[in-house]
Amino acid sequence: MKKIEFWLHRFVFVYGLIMLSTFFMCLLFNPTSELPVVTFLGRCILLTLVSMLTLLIYASNEELSNRAWWTRTILHVILLEAVLLPLAHNWGFWYNTLDGLIYGTFILVAKVMWHLIDFGQSFYMAAALNEQIRKRKREEIQKEGTNNG
Numbered sequence: 001m002k003k004i005e006f007w008l009h010r011f012v013f014v015y016g017l018i019m020l021s022t023f024f025m026c027l028l029f030n031p032t033s034e035l036p037v038v039t040f041l042g043r044c045i046l047l048t049l050v051s052m053l054t055l056l057i058y059a060s061n062e063e064l065s066n067r068a069w070w071t072r073t074i075l076h077v078i079l080l081e082a083v084l085l086p087l088a089h090n091w092g093f094w095y096n097t098l099d100g101l102i103y104g105t106f107i108l109v110a111k112v113m114w115h116l117i118d119f120g121q122s123f124y125m126a127a128a129l130n131e132q133i134r135k136r137k138r139e140e141i142q143k144e145g146t147n148n149g
Helices: 002-029 037-058 066-090 097-148
Strands: none
Touching: 002 037, 002 097, 037 066, 066 097
16 A cells, blocks of 8 residues: 555656646746646646656666666656657647757756655655664663563
8 A cells, every 4th residue: 555655646746747847838938828628637647657657767676776876867867858858749848949958957857856855755764764763772671671670
C-alpha cells in the first residue's frame, strides 16, 4: 500500500508540474489561446504517464553509486527532453523554436524542483528514522537498567 501511495504522490506532483509549466507557457507567450479542457487535461495526464515511465532509467538491483546516480540523472534529463518536447509540440503546447527552448527550460526547472523536493522528503524521512533509532536505544538502556537494578 505504501508503494502505491508513494507513486500516486509522485504522479500528482509531476502532473502539477506539467500543468503549471503549460499554464505559464500559455500565460506568457500565448495568452489568447483556448484549449478544450478535457483534451488538455487528458494530454497532461499522458505527458505525466510518459514522464513517470522515463523514471525506469533509475531502476537498478543495487544501490546506485554517486557517479551512477549522476549519470542516470543526466540521461534522464536528455530522455525527458527527447520524449516530451516532440510530444508537446505535436499537441500544440509550443509552436516555434523559441517556444521549444522555453518549454525545454521548463522541463529542466521541473526536474530540478523534483530533485529538491525529493531531497527534502528524504532528509525528513532520515531525521524521523534517526529519532526512532534513538528512542529504541533509550528504551533498551532503560530496560537494561531496570533488569540490572
